[in-house]
Amino acid sequence: MSREFKRTDRIAEQLQKELAQIIQFEIKDPRLGMVTVNDVQISRDLSFANVYITVLGKDSAEEAKEDLAVLNRAAGFLRREIGKAVKLRIVPQLKFDYDSSLVRGRKLSSLIEEAVAADKSRISPETDTPSEHNNDSSED
Template sequence: MSNQAVSRPTRVAQEIRRTIAQLLVQEVKDPRFQKISITDCKISKDLSIAKLHFSMIGFNESDPEVTETLAALEKAKGFFRSELGRRLRLRIVPDVRFYYDNIPEHVQHMEDLINKALNS
């Protein structure tokens, strides 16, 4: 697929995802963020809202660690937004919103069910 076939919102979403993941690994010192994996980024057509989905290996959505991490991400939104503005040089820096992605949990559950069925 050529670069021209990919829409601008898609390219911006990819850059935002990459930048936030990089910030979490290299810049942010909060130990709760070390367990995070940014799984997806969706951006509104007008580029004003970026919805970032994250997962935490070994945790379920109901775990208190997930709630605490989400609260910490919300608290750090200003930092992430200012870094996006500085690094990506966007005219409009999107509002960053974080959501827990429970798809990896469901995948693990399905794999467990399949293995159980195969081994029965």
């Protein structure tokens, strides 16, 4: 009987929840913006964890550079707080990275919307769909 989720996946999910709360309520650094913890990828031996974040109003890793530096400097504090909240034999070392997938997703969505709008503008005003227009011309 196989398990639905691996242990590392369950621990990563728990770390994501705990880090989101600790960052929001415990870190008092004024340089740190509104941080969202999007994902945690943990090594198989549980010794390292990559934490992927986004910062409200900052759309690139370059813009979020200071926020990442603050979090990477606070990694020891965060690791200690996780050790108190989650009972693990080994609390992984934390490394924070910017998650650009949301920005890429927004960019792709806007490109799709532009393409749809361009297709709609090509449809003639007399017909509702391009297929009706093609059927009318083939009957001549």
